Amino acid sequence: MRFWCLPWTRHQVFRALGVLPVFLTVGLLVWSLGVFYAVVLPAMHGRRAAHAWFWGPAVTALWVMVVWCYGVCVMRDPGHSVARRATVSSHGGMGRQPYIRVRGGDTPRRRRADSAADWDSDDSDAGVRLTEDQLQQADLIQSITATDSGQPRYCHKCNAAKPDRAHHCSSCDMCVLRFDHHCPWLNSCVGFHTQKAFLLFVTYAALYTTVLGVLTTVYYVIWIITEQALDISLQTLFMACIAFAFAISLWGFAGFHYYLALRNLTTLETHYSNKYRVPGVASAVQPGSINLFDLGWRRNLRQAFGPSRRHWFVPTISTIGDGTRYPINFETYNELQRAAT
Numbered sequence: 001m002r003f004w005c006l007p008w009t010r011h012q013v014f015r016a017l018g019v020l021p022v023f024l025t026v027g028l029l030v031w032s033l034g035v036f037y038a039v040v041l042p043a044m045h046g047r048r049a050a051h052a053w054f055w056g057p058a059v060t061a062l063w064v065m066v067v068w069c070y071g072v073c074v075m076r077d078p079g080h081s082v083a084r085r086a087t088v089s090s091h092g093g094m095g096r097q098p099y100i101r102v103r104g105g106d107t108p109r110r111r112r113a114d115s116a117a118d119w120d121s122d123d124s125d126a127g128v129r130l131t132e133d134q135l136q137q138a139d140l141i142q143s144i145t146a147t148d149s150g151q152p153r154y155c156h157k158c159n160a161a162k163p164d165r166a167h168h169c170s171s172c173d174m175c176v177l178r179f180d181h182h183c184p185w186l187n188s189c190v191g192f193h194t195q196k197a198f199l200l201f202v203t204y205a206a207l208y209t210t211v212l213g214v215l216t217t218v219y220y221v222i223w224i225i226t227e228q229a230l231d232i233s234l235q236t237l238f239m240a241c242i243a244f245a246f247a248i249s250l251w252g253f254a255g256f257h258y259y260l261a262l263r264n265l266t267t268l269e270t271h272y273s274n275k276y277r278v279p280g281v282a283s284a285v286q287p288g289s290i291n292l293f294d295l296g297w298r299r300n301l302r303q304a305f306g307p308s309r310r311h312w313f314v315p316t317i318s319t320i321g322d323g324t325r326y327p328i329n330f331e332t333y334n335e336l337q338r339a340a341t
């Protein structure tokens with residue numbers, strides 16, 4: 001569907017408009033550090049030089065980490081689904097092509113992009129039977145999750161099998177590995193390759209806005225007490241208010257996402273439980289709140305932040321695995337199997 005009389009599709013227009021929140025975020029970050037250096041730091045230096053020598057580098061270091069993590073979240077591919085397509089060769093044997101990238105190219109997904117609805121919130125097959133080729137393709141991924149009827153999960157928009165925990169994002173128009181949510185502030189998805197950078201971003205951003213808000217407020221109060229308030233521009237007060245508003249929401253957001261990381265859940269999985277294949281059961285089993293990917297909080301955190309402690313605090317890629325298969329908790333799986341059969 002074309003967007004009114006414009007030569008672009010609705011998807012292309014929304015994708016282009018999606019960069020506006022990114023520009024706004026970058027603008028706020030640059031402006032906040034500018035006000036800190038132009039107003040707060042000189043005032044701090046005038047009263048106590050030692051404070052300025054400590055807080056100047058500390059705030060700058062936090063700002064650098066926020067920008068670094070934010071840049072990674074915006075620019076790094078969150079991990080899009082790839083399908084190892086199996087084809088039946090002319091002599092009847094099953095050949096294997098190399099990985100086929102779902103993103104880009106004139107795939108059926110591209111041709112169907114105009115009619116792309118919202119991201120698929122469930123795996124209801126609604127009577128759609130997969131072809132033999134699609135089933136072969138899906139089998140090679142070896143998923144533990146399935147649709148209601150026990151069929152492999154398959155994305156008809158990407159025309160590719162969906163690995164465990166992958167979901168189709170209509171904003172990005174692709175299946176994203178370990179899909180968490182589409183974030184308009186990033187104009188991208190939080191997925192397998194960006195989960196750690198996103199967790200670090202909300203953490204550093206919460207710290208940065210808290211420190212900035214407290215320092216600005218303290219020095220604003222001192223200026224008022226010393227009757228120098230008239231010399232202070234209103235934008236300093238404005239910055240303190242904005243910093244506290246962001247700090248409150250960011251701490252809440254960080255708390256929620258650390259809770260998810262500790263339980264090895266995605267935001268989507270808190271609304272929509274996975275359905276699992278169980279041997280001896282024809283249809284898929286949806287065990288309510290049971291999460292087979294929960295390996296205990298230590299291993300869950302290691303999956304999110306990687307095995308090396310040196311890389312825990314920087315947004316490097318250190319996640320375990322390729323994002324198409326995940327270790328499961330076999331104790332829980334055995335219990336599930338006993339209850340289902």
Ligand SMILES: [Zn+2]
Nearest residue numbers: 155158168175
């Ligand atoms: Zn898809």
Ligand SMILES: [Zn+2]
Nearest residue numbers: 169172182189
């Ligand atoms: Zn997305």
